Amino acid sequence: MTPADGDRLATWLEDLGLAAHLGEAGLPTFTRDPSGLAVWTEPDRLDELDRLLHSVGSEPEHAVPVGLVVLARQARLRTELLASPWFTYDTLAEVRGASVDATRYAVHKAAQTHRLLVVPVEERTIVPAFQLLPDGELRPDLAPVLEPLLAARMDPWRAWAWLTQPAALTLGQAPERAVTDPDLTDLVLHAAVRLAETLSRDSTSRQDR
Known part of the structure; x- marks a missing residue:
């Protein structure tokens, strides 16, 4: 050429x-x-x-x-x-009124039990704010949605996008907002479980090749 x-x-x-x-x-x-x-x-x-x-x-x-x-x-x-709200350990500690070490421990524990999505960005870890209450504690209504997705090892960026982007399935609402609507809660939970099952099957298929 x-x-x-x-x-x-x-x-x-x-x-x-x-x-x-x-x-x-x-x-x-x-x-x-x-x-x-x-x-x-x-x-x-x-x-x-x-x-x-x-x-x-x-x-x-x-x-x-x-x-x-x-x-x-x-x-x-x-x-x-990244233009949407998120926390670092330091900023989340301020909101919670706790030490940075205590906040880091709480974040790691919640992430390990699939109740909190954490996202790696360069050399730091951030916590998307949509999954937290105003006081920095976990939103209990999101736990049943997060658990299957995170247990299936869904890519953190993909999980963040799936949860926060408007979807036709949930009548144009983001799943993290639709789950608060009693008419849509079961639909969101079912969609999360089905997506997690698909991710698990795909992962198993790749490992078997």
């Missing part, structure tokens, strides 16, 4: 908003030199990269790299989730 071809490939990825996700997908990345030309980290892999990115669909020349689209969507969702 010529430098001009590599530049066109880079421009295509930029136009799709996917260039920033190449490294996360384990693919060659690029920067722009002072003249604006794309400089790839592994230019010898560009033919392979081009084939890979255009390998989906019946018309490869018009294909969109689905894997990168998924990564980009996940990145946007994580940004949205």
